[in-house]
Amino acid sequence: MNEISIKLSHPTKQVSGTVQLTGSKSESNRALIIQALSESKVKVENLSEAADTAILGRALMQAHGDSSKQKIIDIGPAGTAMRFLTSYLNLLEGNFILTGTERMQQRPIGILVDALKSIGADIHYTSKSGFPPLHIEGRMFQGKDKVTIKGNVSSQYISSLLLIASALKKGLIIDIEGELTSRPYVTMTLDMLKEAGISHEWTGNTIHIAPQKHQESVLYVEPDWSAASYWYAIVALSENGEIFLPGLKRNSLQGDIAIAEIMNHFGVDTTFTTKGIHLKKVSVDSNKSLFDFKECPDLAQTVVVVAAALKRNVSFTGLETLKIKETDRIAALQNEISKFGARLTAENEMYYLTTENVKDPGAVSFSTYEDHRMAMAFAPLALVFNQITILEPQVVEKSYPIYWKHLAGQGFQITE
Numbered sequence: 001m002n003e004i005s006i007k008l009s010h011p012t013k014q015v016s017g018t019v020q021l022t023g024s025k026s027e028s029n030r031a032l033i034i035q036a037l038s039e040s041k042v043k044v045e046n047l048s049e050a051a052d053t054a055i056l057g058r059a060l061m062q063a064h065g066d067s068s069k070q071k072i073i074d075i076g077p078a079g080t081a082m083r084f085l086t087s088y089l090n091l092l093e094g095n096f097i098l099t100g101t102e103r104m105q106q107r108p109i110g111i112l113v114d115a116l117k118s119i120g121a122d123i124h125y126t127s128k129s130g131f132p133p134l135h136i137e138g139r140m141f142q143g144k145d146k147v148t149i150k151g152n153v154s155s156q157y158i159s160s161l162l163l164i165a166s167a168l169k170k171g172l173i174i175d176i177e178g179e180l181t182s183r184p185y186v187t188m189t190l191d192m193l194k195e196a197g198i199s200h201e202w203t204g205n206t207i208h209i210a211p212q213k214h215q216e217s218v219l220y221v222e223p224d225w226s227a228a229s230y231w232y233a234i235v236a237l238s239e240n241g242e243i244f245l246p247g248l249k250r251n252s253l254q255g256d257i258a259i260a261e262i263m264n265h266f267g268v269d270t271t272f273t274t275k276g277i278h279l280k281k282v283s284v285d286s287n288k289s290l291f292d293f294k295e296c297p298d299l300a301q302t303v304v305v306v307a308a309a310l311k312r313n314v315s316f317t318g319l320e321t322l323k324i325k326e327t328d329r330i331a332a333l334q335n336e337i338s339k340f341g342a343r344l345t346a347e348n349e350m351y352y353l354t355t356e357n358v359k360d361p362g363a364v365s366f367s368t369y370e371d372h373r374m375a376m377a378f379a380p381l382a383l384v385f386n387q388i389t390i391l392e393p394q395v396v397e398k399s400y401p402i403y404w405k406h407l408a409g410q411g412f413q414i415t416e
Contacts, residue, residue, distance in 0.1 A: 005365070005391045006404070007415045008382035013239040015383075015410045019231060020246055023048040023221035024254055025399045029056050029080045030189055031219045033088055033163045034196050036060050038214035042196045046221040051397040056081040060088075067094040067138075077101045077326065077370065077398060080156060082132060086112055087160040090121045090140040091167055097126065099133035103326065103370060106131065112157040115147040116140075119172070145170035151180035151205070154321060158207075159189040165209035166198045176205040181321055184255025184295050191253050195219055223247040225256035227400045228277070229302045230376045232263040234410070235279045236306050237383040241268075243410075246276035258296040259303075265291075266306055284310075294318030297325075301377035304333055304353065308342035309384045311355040319351055326398075327369035336366050336378060340385070365389040372398040379403075382412055 028048035033056075035042045047053060055078040062073055063085070073089075073096055075081040082100055086109060089096045099105070110130030113123050122137035145168070149157055158174060165172035180186065190200055190207070197215025201208045228245050235241035250257075250272045260270040260277070265286035271278040293300045293316060300319055307314050322329035330351070334344045341357035364385060368374040372395045382388050396403040408414055 004393070004416065005389050006393045007387055007389050008379060008407070009387045009413045010382045010411055011413065012411055013383055015234055015238050015241045015243060017410060018244045018246065019406050019410070021223040021227045021248075022050065022400060022402070024224040025050040025052055025226070026080070026185065026188065026224075026254060027192065027219075027221045028053040029084060030159065030163065030192050031221060032056050032060060033084050034192060034214065034219065036064075036088070037091075037164070037167050038196060041214045041216050043218045044221065045218060046223075048221065048224065048399075049401055050399045051401065052078040052080060052399060056084070059085060063089060063092055063094070063096065067092070070095040070097065072097045072099065075100045075104070077104060079104065079107060079326065082107070082109065083112060083154070083156040083160045084163060086123075086134060086136070087116060087164045089136045089138055090116060090123070091164060092138040094138045096136045096138065097133055098136060099126075101370075104132055108153075109134065111150055111153055112160060115149045115157070115161060118147055119144045119168075142169050146173040146175065148175040148177055151176040151178050152320075153181070155180070155182035155185040158186050162186070162189050162193065162200075162207065162209060166193070166212045166214070169211060171208070171210040171212075174207045176207070180205075181294055181318070182255065182297060184258075188253040188255070192219060222249060222252055222254065224400070225252060225254040225259060226298050227403075229256060229259040229299050230380065230400075230403070232259050232268050232279060233302050233306050233377070233380040234383065235268045235281050236263060236266045237309055237380050238281055239383075241279070241281040243279045244276060245279070248277045255296045256299055259299050262291060262299065262303055263306075266303075266310060266312070289313070290315045290317070292316075292318045297321050298373065301329060301333060301373050304344065305337065305377045305381065307353055308337045308340070308355055308358060309381055311358050312353070313355055314353050316351040316353070317349060320349055325373075326371040327374070329371065329373070332367075332369045332371065332374055336374070339364050339366070340381075360385050363387045363389070365391060368392045368395050370395060372396050372400070376400060376403055379407060379412075
């Protein structure tokens, strides 16, 4: 990362207007794999502008080139691309090295690799066992049609397998072991497959997808509810805020729609219309003190920062998967909120936020740990503190490249 930073302040502490969000990164990345498997039968509209989506698109094009030469596919920091390609590349003719950044090579992939190898994939680790880079020999010969995979580590492992299941000679039966974390993301994958003509059966902890062909269809990518979460934070921390976000729907496929209900407890009212959602700052009338992020872990940083800034002593569960994201997000949150007096402590899998010592530190600088969500979660604090500095602000390119431009449009003063 480049050693640059930006200073943020907000003189009026008021926001109002319309913000047009990019397409959902989660939906876009699934749509690209579905499109690639569909033999051009599936079209995609409103694709995300996120760097992760662009990386996956380029990687898919590279993978379909000359099959006689080994291809090194470097997906940089794109975690979803790593997981989806780990399965997808096994279907292609060719010899692949799948790698990424130094941090990506510290993020575990062994559970997914073991599942794929159990049904006939030829995958080897080129360095540390259980972690990228991976050496994948394509055109796998499928033996078994059934895998067992833990449900509480990463739903992306399950989605990765579901996306390729219909293209396998025998289809695939997935037995999910234990509790399923981030269930809405698995549901999203299955719903998008259904839109493209791929049916499934889900009974208890078992999902079955038979061999079948994609149908002519158009996948329209809804705007990103994860990106919307930062506008909820901005409205919550403003003195007076009203924001309209076009295109977001009440019946969204995205689990991060949970932000609408969560932020109601922090003073943001959501009105759904036929054209999008309207956010408005209202007085808080809630004594809710426990929030569970098991099904929406990407919202955790946003909500922890808002709760800390509003001096709400609350508790959180469902944060365990945050340790294997772009950074250890729990450790990063603990470090950064301590800079203005908040504390996040852990006891088993329960996390407690204490805010008695929260104060305006004057000028404060926040590190981002090569994590886009750290940058976007902490930026709204410019509405609470006089001036903040965000280090390595370019990390937002991963999911929301025009975030800083959108903030400037809502009265944030930003200087490099």
